[in-house]
Amino acid sequence: xxxxxxxxxxxxxxxxxxxxxxxxxxxxxxxxxxxxxxxxxxxxxxxxxxxxxxxxxxxxxxxxxxxxxxxxxxxxxxxxxxxxxxxxxxxxxxxxxxxxxxxxxxxxxxxxxxxxxxxxxxxxxxxxxxxxxxxxxxxxxxxxxxxxxxxxxxxxxxxxxxxxxxxxxxxxxxxxxxxxxxxxxxxxxxxxxxxxxxxxxxxxxxxxxxxxxxxxxxxxxxxxxxxxxxxxxxxxxxxxxxxxxxxxxxxxxxxxxxxxxxxxxxxxxxxxxxxxxxxxxxxxxxxxxxxxxxxxxxxxxxxxxxxxxxxxxxxxxxxxxxxxxxxxxxxxxxxxxxxxxxxxxxxxxxxxxxxxxxxxxxxxxxxxxxxxxxxxxxxxxxxxxxxxxxxxxxxxxxxxxxxxxxxxxxxxxxxxxxxxxxxxxxxxxxxxxxxxxxxxxxxxxxxxxxxxxxxxxxxxxxxxxxxxxxxx
Ligand code: FAD
Ligand code: NAI
Numbered sequence: 001x002x003x004x005x006x007x008x009x010x011x012x013x014x015x016x017x018x019x020x021x022x023x024x025x026x027x028x029x030x031x032x033x034x035x036x037x038x039x040x041x042x043x044x045x046x047x048x049x050x051x052x053x054x055x056x057x058x059x060x061x062x063x064x065x066x067x068x069x070x071x072x073x074x075x076x077x078x079x080x081x082x083x084x085x086x087x088x089x090x091x092x093x094x095x096x097x098x099x100x101x102x103x104x105x106x107x108x109x110x111x112x113x114x115x116x117x118x119x120x121x122x123x124x125x126x127x128x129x130x131x132x133x134x135x136x137x138x139x140x141x142x143x144x145x146x147x148x149x150x151x152x153x154x155x156x157x158x159x160x161x162x163x164x165x166x167x168x169x170x171x172x173x174x175x176x177x178x179x180x181x182x183x184x185x186x187x188x189x190x191x192x193x194x195x196x197x198x199x200x201x202x203x204x205x206x207x208x209x210x211x212x213x214x215x216x217x218x219x220x221x222x223x224x225x226x227x228x229x230x231x232x233x234x235x236x237x238x239x240x241x242x243x244x245x246x247x248x249x250x251x252x253x254x255x256x257x258x259x260x261x262x263x264x265x266x267x268x269x270x271x272x273x274x275x276x277x278x279x280x281x282x283x284x285x286x287x288x289x290x291x292x293x294x295x296x297x298x299x300x301x302x303x304x305x306x307x308x309x310x311x312x313x314x315x316x317x318x319x320x321x322x323x324x325x326x327x328x329x330x331x332x333x334x335x336x337x338x339x340x341x342x343x344x345x346x347x348x349x350x351x352x353x354x355x356x357x358x359x360x361x362x363x364x365x366x367x368x369x370x371x372x373x374x375x376x377x378x379x380x381x382x383x384x385x386x387x388x389x390x391x392x393x394x395x396x397x398x399x400x401x402x403x404x405x406x407x408x409x410x411x412x413x414x415x416x417x418x419x420x421x422x423x424x425x426x427x428x429x430x431x432x433x434x435x436x437x438x439x440x441x442x443x444x445x446x447x448x449x450x451x452x453x454x455x456x457x458x459x460x461x462x463x464x465x466x467x468x469x470x471x472x
Contacts, residue, residue: 007337011033019332020032025113033118038100045103056175057196059099064200064202118142120133120134126287128145151280173273181269184200193211302315317332317333350366353427366413379406379407382440399420400421401418426454
């Protein structure tokens with residue numbers, strides 16, 4: 001037995017590394033075991049989010065948006081750009097640098113907080129021991145007072161479209177195309193499908209998304225989802241619903257066979273991205289005699305405070321129930337570190353914001369109209385279109401709307417749904433309001449600067465009681 005720690009975290013993604021930093025800040029001796037190897041062959045902290053998720057996808061979303069703007073939308077501002085050229089390799093290089101800078105930054109934070117980074121695969125053994133297997137197979141066992149499991153998740157594969165690492169890829173591969181595919185197929189019109197579809201469509205791909213369900217983004221408020229769907233259609237994203245992929249064959253191209261309500265169909269594409277959801281990383285995470293309980297869906301079973309069935313063993317992030325979002329995992333990491341140090345920790349699962357970084361962006365927090373209806377909760381709502389705000393018009397970004405839903409009797413805000421420019425930033429106001437149990441009347445009485453996009457949030461709040469100013 002080598003070393004003893006107050007806390008050993010398995011997994012250095014946004015759940016694990018944030019929990020580790022908070023634990024170290026609270027004076028606990030802390031180590032993080034992580035097995036991620038970046039494409040350059042180097043161990044890299046930050047997990048899925050920093051290496052192959054949130055950060056690289058947003059870097060490419062931003063680059064592709066800049067390109068699209070210069071090429072297509074700046075002319076409306078009287079700016080004419082000629083001979084605009086695209087260098088995909090340079091774009092990918094910039095994305096890689098953003099990733100490297102940020103993952104290197106976490107290594108620096110670990111040093112500053114005296115957190116040991118144990119490079120290798122971690123396995124929970126009996127009695128809070130953690131076995132670490134290095135890249136060359138060398139093994140060491142450590143004793144912990146507390147273990148935090150934060151191994152994250154990985155893409156779900158489907159038999160009908162096995163990955164070949166070149167033409168058929170998952171989200172990892174979709175971040176590394178070295179050229180713009182002329183025709184791009186995507187299986188799954190969920191969050192990754194829409195974000196990756198947007199990137200490559202803006203750069204010139206003809207994108208077809210095959211979605212198994214009949215409804216677009218069923219967990220999003222349907223008025224907002226419909227508004228977004230109409231915008232994506234205008235942008236040329238071809239989303240085919242009720243599509244059941246039966247097989248995908250690669251030769252020079254990829255031929256995807258699928259069935260929909262009209263029968264058997266096929267589609268020829270140059271690249272195919274499979275993004276049909278993610279599953280928790282529990283393989284080889286714990287030994288049998290550790291007796292860790294999983295839930296019926298294969299996630300580590302935890303209570304509201306992320307405690308597992310084993311005293312002193314916690315699990316956080318994508319490996320446990322709840323949305324697979326970086327900020328949700330990070331908050332769980334902080335909560336667990338506080339609890340271990342003898343303090344109070346809390347995550348309000350009702351106010352976790354979601355953002356889909358398309359253009360326009362989609363962002364929401366709280367309940368949707370359809371979920372309130374099915375739960376029989378009485379509500380009222382107000383909407384306001386960005387097109388009626390001066391700022392959105394000045395920006396030439398008029399698509400989209402804000403919708404605020406409040407309880408019919410108490411007026412407490414139950415959900416806020418935005419599709420439009422900078423929805424990712426605007427949603428923060430709604431999260432704060434809901435965290436402080438605000439009513440729509442509270443938001444309606446708050447002064448919002450003019451001219452800003454946030455005036456649409458203000459007007460939507462006024463609209464709940466039918467007194468929006470700039471609405472006929
Ligand atoms: P992870 O980030 O998956 O980290 C887990 C780490 O543990 C990994 O490094 C893994 O290699 C390592 N590991 C696993 N098992 C072991 C083991 N036994 N021993 C040692 N190490 C182990 N979320 C957002 O909130 N916003 C976004 O914009 C966003 N964009 C995304 C875009 C894409 C393309 C993808 C795929 C995901 C995106 N997500 C986004 C989701 C987000 O990445 C995850 O919710 C988040 O990374 C989960 O954090 P985590 O710490 O639980 O796990
Ligand atoms: P997803 O659950 O968002 O979407 C998957 C889609 O694929 C669904 O619409 C589903 O109906 C469809 N599908 C499932 N099986 C299918 C099949 N066989 N054929 C056709 N369609 C099928 O999952 P996705 O996009 O893979 O993303 C995984 C998770 O990663 C997200 O749910 C989210 O938690 C996280 N993420 C978050 C982002 C953000 O916060 N902006 C960005 C990207 C990912």
